Amino acid sequence: MSLSTDQISPARMADTTAEDLERIIAATVSAAGQLAAQSPQQRAELLRTIAGVLEASTEELVTMAAAETHLPEARLRGELTRTTFQLELFAEEVLRGHEVRIDAADPEWPMGPRPDLRRTMIPLGPVLVFAASNFPFAFSVPGGDTASAMAAGCPVIVKVHRGHPVLSIRVDELIQEALDEVGAPEGTFALIHGTQAGIDALGDPRIQAGAFTGSISGGRALFDVAQRRPQPIPFFGELGSNNPVFVTQRAAQDRAQEIAAGFMTAVTGSAGQLCTKPGTLFVPAPSGISEEISHGSLPGAAPLLTTSMEEAFIAGVGNLVHEGVVRVLTGTVPSPDVGASPLVARTSLAEFMEHPELREEQFGPYSLVVEYEDEADLLAAAESFEGQLTGTIHGAEDDQPHDLVEILVRKCGRLLWNAWPTGVSVTPAQHHGGPYPASTAVQTTSVGMAAMDRFLRPVTFQGFPEAMLPAELRQGSDHPVRRG
Amino acid sequence: MSLSTDQISPARMADTTAEDLERIIAATVSAAGQLAAQSPQQRAELLRTIAGVLEASTEELVTMAAAETHLPEARLRGELTRTTFQLELFAEEVLRGHEVRIDAADPEWPMGPRPDLRRTMIPLGPVLVFAASNFPFAFSVPGGDTASAMAAGCPVIVKVHRGHPVLSIRVDELIQEALDEVGAPEGTFALIHGTQAGIDALGDPRIQAGAFTGSISGGRALFDVAQRRPQPIPFFGELGSNNPVFVTQRAAQDRAQEIAAGFMTAVTGSAGQLCTKPGTLFVPAPSGISEEISHGSLPGAAPLLTTSMEEAFIAGVGNLVHEGVVRVLTGTVPSPDVGASPLVARTSLAEFMEHPELREEQFGPYSLVVEYEDEADLLAAAESFEGQLTGTIHGAEDDQPHDLVEILVRKCGRLLWNAWPTGVSVTPAQHHGGPYPASTAVQTTSVGMAAMDRFLRPVTFQGFPEAMLPAELRQGSDHPVRRG
Numbered sequence: 001m002s003l004s005t006d007q008i009s010p011a012r013m014a015d016t017t018a019e020d021l022e023r024i025i026a027a028t029v030s031a032a033g034q035l036a037a038q039s040p041q042q043r044a045e046l047l048r049t050i051a052g053v054l055e056a057s058t059e060e061l062v063t064m065a066a067a068e069t070h071l072p073e074a075r076l077r078g079e080l081t082r083t084t085f086q087l088e089l090f091a092e093e094v095l096r097g098h099e100v101r102i103d104a105a106d107p108e109w110p111m112g113p114r115p116d117l118r119r120t121m122i123p124l125g126p127v128l129v130f131a132a133s134n135f136p137f138a139f140s141v142p143g144g145d146t147a148s149a150m151a152a153g154c155p156v157i158v159k160v161h162r163g164h165p166v167l168s169i170r171v172d173e174l175i176q177e178a179l180d181e182v183g184a185p186e187g188t189f190a191l192i193h194g195t196q197a198g199i200d201a202l203g204d205p206r207i208q209a210g211a212f213t214g215s216i217s218g219g220r221a222l223f224d225v226a227q228r229r230p231q232p233i234p235f236f237g238e239l240g241s242n243n244p245v246f247v248t249q250r251a252a253q254d255r256a257q258e259i260a261a262g263f264m265t266a267v268t269g270s271a272g273q274l275c276t277k278p279g280t281l282f283v284p285a286p287s288g289i290s291e292e293i294s295h296g297s298l299p300g301a302a303p304l305l306t307t308s309m310e311e312a313f314i315a316g317v318g319n320l321v322h323e324g325v326v327r328v329l330t331g332t333v334p335s336p337d338v339g340a341s342p343l344v345a346r347t348s349l350a351e352f353m354e355h356p357e358l359r360e361e362q363f364g365p366y367s368l369v370v371e372y373e374d375e376a377d378l379l380a381a382a383e384s385f386e387g388q389l390t391g392t393i394h395g396a397e398d399d400q401p402h403d404l405v406e407i408l409v410r411k412c413g414r415l416l417w418n419a420w421p422t423g424v425s426v427t428p429a430q431h432h433g434g435p436y437p438a439s440t441a442v443q444t445t446s447v448g449m450a451a452m453d454r455f456l457r458p459v460t461f462q463g464f465p466e467a468m469l470p471a472e473l474r475q476g477s478d479h480p481v482r483r484g
Numbered sequence: 485m486s487l488s489t490d491q492i493s494p495a496r497m498a499d500t501t502a503e504d505l506e507r508i509i510a511a512t513v514s515a516a517g518q519l520a521a522q523s524p525q526q527r528a529e530l531l532r533t534i535a536g537v538l539e540a541s542t543e544e545l546v547t548m549a550a551a552e553t554h555l556p557e558a559r560l561r562g563e564l565t566r567t568t569f570q571l572e573l574f575a576e577e578v579l580r581g582h583e584v585r586i587d588a589a590d591p592e593w594p595m596g597p598r599p600d601l602r603r604t605m606i607p608l609g610p611v612l613v614f615a616a617s618n619f620p621f622a623f624s625v626p627g628g629d630t631a632s633a634m635a636a637g638c639p640v641i642v643k644v645h646r647g648h649p650v651l652s653i654r655v656d657e658l659i660q661e662a663l664d665e666v667g668a669p670e671g672t673f674a675l676i677h678g679t680q681a682g683i684d685a686l687g688d689p690r691i692q693a694g695a696f697t698g699s700i701s702g703g704r705a706l707f708d709v710a711q712r713r714p715q716p717i718p719f720f721g722e723l724g725s726n727n728p729v730f731v732t733q734r735a736a737q738d739r740a741q742e743i744a745a746g747f748m749t750a751v752t753g754s755a756g757q758l759c760t761k762p763g764t765l766f767v768p769a770p771s772g773i774s775e776e777i778s779h780g781s782l783p784g785a786a787p788l789l790t791t792s793m794e795e796a797f798i799a800g801v802g803n804l805v806h807e808g809v810v811r812v813l814t815g816t817v818p819s820p821d822v823g824a825s826p827l828v829a830r831t832s833l834a835e836f837m838e839h840p841e842l843r844e845e846q847f848g849p850y851s852l853v854v855e856y857e858d859e860a861d862l863l864a865a866a867e868s869f870e871g872q873l874t875g876t877i878h879g880a881e882d883d884q885p886h887d888l889v890e891i892l893v894r895k896c897g898r899l900l901w902n903a904w905p906t907g908v909s910v911t912p913a914q915h916h917g918g919p920y921p922a923s924t925a926v927q928t929t930s931v932g933m934a935a936m937d938r939f940l941r942p943v944t945f946q947g948f949p950e951a952m953l954p955a956e957l958r959q960g961s962d963h964p965v966r967r968g
Contacts, residue, residue: 033890078596085595101913101934111569111910112562115903119913119934122893124926227711231871231920234927387715397949405952406517409606409943416946419599426595428968429585429603431944436715442608443718443941450585450603450942450968457927458934459893460915462900465881468889484912484934 013165015194021201027187028126028155029206034185035153036123039471040480042182043153044091049178050150051087054080054142057174061167065136068164070303075270076136083137086144086426090151093449097480098456100472105463115463118473119484121456123153124234125208128201130222132213133163133305134273140164141171141191144426144446145211145236150189152455154209157190159198163306202226209455212237213275213446215363216437223440236454237440238433240361241389242279243421246378246404249284250396251418256288259394263289263367264296266420268342271302272365273309275432276390276421279361282378285348285371290329293344293369298331301339304364310340313364317343320362325355329369340364349377359385382407387435387442390414390421413438413445497649499678505685511671512610512639513690518669519637520607523955524964526666527637528575533662534634535571538564538626541658545651549620552648554787559754560620567621570628570910574635577933581964582940584956589947599947602957603968605940607637608718609692612685614706616697617647617789618757624648625655625675628910628930629695629720634673636939638693641674643682647790686710693939696721697759697930699847700921707924720938721924722917724845725873726763727905730862730888733768734880735902740772743878747773747851748780750904752826755786756849757793759916760874760905763845766862769832769855774813777828777853782815785823788848794824797848801827804846809839813853824848833861843869866891871919871926874898874905897922897929 016024035043054061062076069076101119127149132139139145141158149156160168172191179188192201202210202225210226210233212219219239226235247259266278283289304310314334320326321333326345334341342365349372352358358368372378382391382404391408393401395417408415413434424432430448433439439446444454461469472479500508519527538545542564549560585603611633616623623629625642633640644652656675663672676685686694686709694710694717696703703723710719731743750762767773788794798818804810805817810829818825826849833856836842842852856862866875866888875892877885879901892899897918908916914932917923923930928938945953956963 082595103911103913109909109911111566112907114909114911117909117911117913119915119932125894223716224711227708227716232707232711232924233920400951402952410609412943414944414946415948417948417952419947423596425593425598425601427587427593427598427601429587429601429944431603431942433942436717440716445942448603458915458917458929459896460898460913462898463903464899464901467884468886468901 008166008169012169013193016192016197018200021192021197024157024190024192025126025201025204025206027190028157029187031155031185031187032123032125035155035188038153040094040097043094043151046179046182046184047087047091047094047147047151049182050142050175051084053174053178054171055084061170064167064170065164068167069136069305071136071270079135079137082426083142086138087142087147089426089449090147090452093452094151095480097472097482099484100481101484102473117460117462118464118469119458119460120470120473122459124455124457125154126206127154127156127209127211127455128198128207129156129158130198130210130212130214131158131161131168133161133309134270134275136164136167139213141168142175144451148451149211149455151452154455155188157192157201159201160191160193165193199225203229205229205231207233209233210235211446211454214239216240219440234454235440236444236446238275238446239437239440241275241434241438242359242361242385243276243388243390243392244280244282244382244385245278245392245394246282246382247284247289247394248396248399248401249375250399251394252284252287252289254396255394257292260289260292260296262420264293264298266422267344267367268299268365269422271304271340272342273305273363274422276424278367278392278421280358280368280370282349282370282372282381284375285373290346290369290371294330296330298342298344301332301334301341304340309363313340313362313366316362317364317366320358321345325351325358326368342366344369346371349373349381352381353384379403379407382411385411387438388412389432389434389438390416392416392419392421394418411435492650492653496653497677500676500681502684505676505681508641508674508676509610509685509688509690511674512641513671515639515669515671516607516609519639519672522637524578524581527578527635530663530666530668531571531575531578531631531635533666534626534659535568537658537662538655539568545654548651548654549648552651553617553620553789555620555754563619563621566910567626570622571626571631573910573933574631574936577936578635579964581956581966583968584965585968586957601944601946602948602953603942603944604954604957606943608939608941609638610690611638611640611693611695611939612691613640613642614682614694614696614698615642615645615652617645617793618754618759620648620651623697625652626659628935632935633695633939635936638939639672641676641685643685644675644677649677683709687713689713689715691717693717694719695930695938698723700724703924718938719924720928720930722759722930723921723924725759725918725922726843726845726869727760727872727874727876728764728766728866728869729762729876729878730766730866731768731773731878732880732883732885733859734883735878736768736771736773738880739878741776744773744776744780746904748777748782750906751828751851752783752849753906755788755824756826757789757847758906760908761851762876762905763851764842765851765853766833766856766865767853768859769857774830774853774855778814780814782826782828785816785818785825788824793847797824797846797850800846801848801850804842805829809835809842810852826850828853830855833857833865836865837868863887863891866895869895871922872896873916873918873922874900876900876903876905878902895919
């Protein structure tokens with residue numbers, strides 16, 4: 001089925017022209033002022049209405065997404081649920097209010113009389129979101145970046161991922177329906193297509209923040225564009241992660257089979273195309289875990305999200321095997337002939353320490369089992385990683401690997417114990433970020449309720465008359481706020 | 485009096501060598517782990533002890549600072565009070581606790597069962613602070629950046645400003661005394677000297693954040709160094725601001741004399757060397773304000789903080805007058821002969837709109853009165869500014885300049901009504917920042933209690949055993965926290 005010609009004219013997928021881009025950005029500027037003036041109730045209604053129209057179109061959208069991304073429908077259905085749930089959760093967050101601090105005037109303030117100071121948060125302004133390939137809903141057009149930026153009151157332009165343009169255009173139509181329904185200002189949301197349009201938009205002085213999920217090379221190039229502008233802007237990029245998992249001696253003794261099975265599931269789910277796929281598993285040698293894995297069965301080769309990602313996967317993993325840096329533990333070496341076949345390789349800790357390229361992410365159904373002799377050597381292994389989204393320990397009840405935790409806290413955004421890092425739950429306390437290159441903005445998260453704060457900034461009003469203050473700063477205001 | 489030869493050997497002011505820099509940075513790394521493990525009580529004690537030793541040395545420090553900076557002793561005494569008060573306020577903030585979010589495991593969570601997730605904040609790691617010239621205490625060695633980074637649990641290296649090296653070395657001695665007294669780890673705090681040492685330190689992979697107060701050119705160059713590293717890091721630069729003030733027709737009718745007097749004080753205080761000096765005053769033409777100012781008396785020329793700043797001021801202001809872009813309203817045109825004499829110039833709104841260079845900051849005792857015919861034209865004038873630390877309106881009781889406020893909210897970090905932007909109070913709700921170039925990090929403040937958050941980042945623990953969790957995340961913890 002060729003959705004692109006059946007349902008969406010090719011012209012709509014063409015790269016956005018400079019004239020169209022100008023019109024689109026100009027519209028967001030006019031929308032920005034109107035959105036900033038909206039009440040929390042209006043913002044919440046906007047988010048909930050988008051969630052509603054998407055949910056009502058589930059079957060149509062899941063079919064479209066499956067055709068373009070090769071991801072299984074069950075997984076896509078779950079992802080769409082996550083996406084609409086996330087929109088609703090941000091609606092709740094908006095109604096909970098943002099942080100406000102109010103200092104009454106104080107003539108006795110120890111450093112000298114202080115004036116009346118009231119601090120609130122305002123939206124940053126027009127936001128440019130670069131959609132990801134691997135979550136066509138949750139990190140794409142209607143995903144977390146879009147939802148959190150809109151929750152903050154910012155207009156959003158999404159640069160479509162070329163992996164699923166038809167779905168993107170259809171989702172945009174549905175979002176526009178929802179925006180019409182709530183009477184949102186023109187320019188609240190728009191799509192653009194093409195690499196150059198994305199770069200041009202990011203360099204435009206009217207854009208006030210960027211958000212991105214994808215590769216280190218692509219994300220870094222865009223980060224550099226955002227930082228080299230005359231006015232640098234915040235750029236929230238989630239770039240890449242190896243997500244190492246450390247299994248203690250005792251855990252391996254207690255739960256070899258369970259750990260091996262959990263690992264295989266985490267590595268092969270969504271054909272390994274998850275930001276939090278465990279890329280390295282450190283196990284004792286000898287232990288039953290490698291053996292369990294070697295006996296495990298892996299699914300056959302399946303197409304990856306895009307042709308270029310598949311080529312990169314085949315070349316990257318193929319090279320590691322052919323150069324003898326790693327050996328096959330189970331599965332088939334991916335190649336142009338067999339395709340992106342799942343593979344788990346093995347190596348020793350000593351070899352791992354000598355090959356920095358083994359710490360790079362291979363995006364697809366591949367992972368590396370590293371066998372260690374001495375548990376104490378795990379500290380140097382952990383220390384050898386760059387910034388990570390996640391770091392995981394599988395331990396036994398009596399294990400207290402404080403030194404390993406201390407290193408992982410320094411390296412990672414999320415630490416897990418006896419769990420697998422895939423399946424990032426959307427909750428208030430979730431953190432999906434970490435030191436570079438996990439994120440270009442180490443203090444922020446792209447999943448969880450704190451994601452909204454990325455698109456707000458503080459403004460303080462000094463000595464303002466009540467009538468000129470934003471509603472949430474007035475005396476006796478019943479606006480929802482969080483006290484800072 | 486030559487303090488440098490009397491009290492501090494010139495060798496101690498020499499540029500830091502590569503060997504010394506290596507030793508200093510290595511020590512901060514070892515300190516970082518120990519500081520991160522400290523309790524809020526220990527951090528608070530450290531800050532309070534530093535405040536105590538500085539306060540006990542007030543007379544010595546004020547004398548030293550006056551000799552090096554040419555600032556009046558009364559002003560310096562007030563600034564030192566502000567500095568020690570700020571350290572104590574951050575101690576209180578530490579004891580109040582940072583933000584924590586705890587989500588219990590929930591098998592019924594709508595997007596699928598969620599695990600136990602607990603989010604806390606950890607220190608970023610070693611911080612490099614570039615001291616400013618204009619506040620030898622409050623934005624220098626023991627200033628807000630140092631205090632807030634230490635409050636967050638980060639070791640600090642301060643790159644000394646060449647405008648007051650003797651004072652800097654003496655303050656460091658006192659800080660080291662305080663650190664010894666509380667048993668802080670070696671490497672908690674250090675000074676470095678010289679531009680190249682500062683750049684090298686900022687590029688060092690072990691440094692995890694930078695903070696700066698100073699010029700746009702210097703700050704942007706350092707921002708670029710921080711962003712172009714293999715691992716970019718947060719760089720909190722407060723660069724420059726014109727701080728425009730808008731006087732409505734009615735306010736000018738009601739309070740011409742008062743406004744003129746307040747303006748003159750704000751422009752000439754600390755010889756105009758304040759980040760928040762009002763650089764432009766928009767007044768109706770004709771109004772009594774220009775006339776009041778023209779009759780006002782200004783102080784004589786006084787030396788500025790450094791020779792190079794004085795030269796830049798004389799050249800910058802001299803050019804504007806000599807090229808006929810502005811005309812003298814009161815005061816003497818600064819020149820190599822008369823020195824950095826205070827000057828207030830005037831121009832029309834039409835001319836102002838044609839000369840973008842009039843919106844640049846002139847650091848020193850100079851400001852520009854812009855006379856407008858039609859109050860509605862103030863909107864375009866406000867829109868013509870880049871990001872600002874502050875924007876001020878002088879209005880009458882019946883004025884409701886909503887459109888002007890809407891523009892200034894978009895451009896500024898702090899908005900004032902019938903007040904002057906100088907004299908930035910240190911309070912929880914204070915915000916000292918704004919869109920670039922006011923700040924390189926628009927979402928953060930360098931004054932006020934939120935400054936501490938600049939040096940923290942989130943980490944989430946998933947499914948961790950109680951015994952392995954940070955104290956503030958354990959069940960029934962009595963650690964102080966703010967709920968997110």
